[in-house]
Amino acid sequence: MDMKQFDGLRSLATMCRTxxxxxxxxxxxxxxxxxxVDIARISPSAANRQxxxxxxISGEEAERVFSMISLGGYLPEDERPTRDMRPTGYIVILAKETEPDTNLAIDIGIAAESIVLAACEAGYGSCMIRSFKREGILSLIKAEGLTPHLVIALGKASECARIIPMKDGDVRYYRDGGCNLVPKRDLCDVVVE
Ligand SMILES: Cc1cc2nc3c(=O)[nH]c(=O)nc-3n(C[C@H](O)[C@H](O)[C@H](O)COP(=O)(O)O)c2cc1C
Structure with a gap:
């Protein structure tokens, strides 16, 4: 397969870091x-159930979300973002189900990646967030019977983020020189022969 043909998506996916x-x-x-969201809407979905x-969540409402999310679990406390570095918009992925089955969880992942790639192409940084205060997010949603499964934070990045080769199987990202460095496994380590 000629890998070159995917250069457009390859560079977007490489740039699209948390x-x-x-x-x-x-x-x-x-x-x-x-x-x-319109890109997520047309993404694949198991049995096309959608x-x-x-x-x-945008504008003033978005300011309330920062206290409901946890960012940078691997980072030392003093390197985690403070309120003056908060995201400025959010997309919350919801479903009626409180317990996601595997297909729903896969759908959420596909939709989330569609959103962050679209945002990256438009010049915005993003962070998928599972560590959020459910009750707080629910109070903003004001919709009966829906469960928030993933919060996606968005905004103009004020840090750089890039991939580095993984050393000794250490998956933890860290900051260096104002940049978030994200270890990724090598291609040969993820392909099963
Ligand atoms: C399902 C999921 C949940 C995540 N939850 C959080 C979170 O709660 N807080 C956070 O700071 N990052 C969260 N992340 C971001 C990951 O930490 C990030 O994707 C990972 O470190 C790899 O970095 P990359 O996205 O730049 O490749 C989450 C990512 C995914 C896919």
């Missing part, structure tokens, strides 16, 4: 966030 520090003086508009729903 960002945890954001500029608070600029934010994705509701229309931009909606356009990212069980996912999306809540866009």
């Amino acid at each position: 960002v945890r520090r954001y500029k608070t003086d600029s934010a994705p508009t509701r229309e931009e966030l909606l356009s990212f 069980r996912l729903l999306y809540k866009i």
Whole structure:
């Protein structure tokens, strides 16, 4: 297979790293966030059931979310983002199910990656977040019977993030020189012969 033919997606996927520090003086508009959801909407879905729903949180409402999320679990406390580096918009992936079955969980992952790739192409950084305060997020959603499964934080990045080769199987990302360094396994280590 000629790997070169995928250069467009390859560079987008390489650039599309998790960002945890954001500029608070600029934010994705509701229309931009909606356009990212529109890409998730047409993503693959098991049996094409399309069980996912999306809540866009922007503007002043977005300011309330920072206290409901946990960013950078591997980072020492003093390197985690503070309120002045908060994300400026969010997309919450929701479903009616409280306990996701495997197909729903796979759908969530596919939708999330579609959103972050679309956001990256539009010039925004992002972070998928599973560590969030469910009750707090529910209070913002104001929709009966829906469960938030994943929060995606978005905004203009104020840090760089890049991939580094993994050493000794250590999966932990860390910061160096203002950059988030993310170890990834080598191609030959993930292919089963
Ligand atoms: C399902 C899922 C849940 C995640 N939850 C969190 C989270 O709660 N907080 C956080 O800071 N990052 C979270 N992340 C981001 C991962 O830490 C990040 O993807 C990983 O370190 C690899 O970095 P990369 O996205 O730049 O490749 C999550 C990612 C995924 C896919």
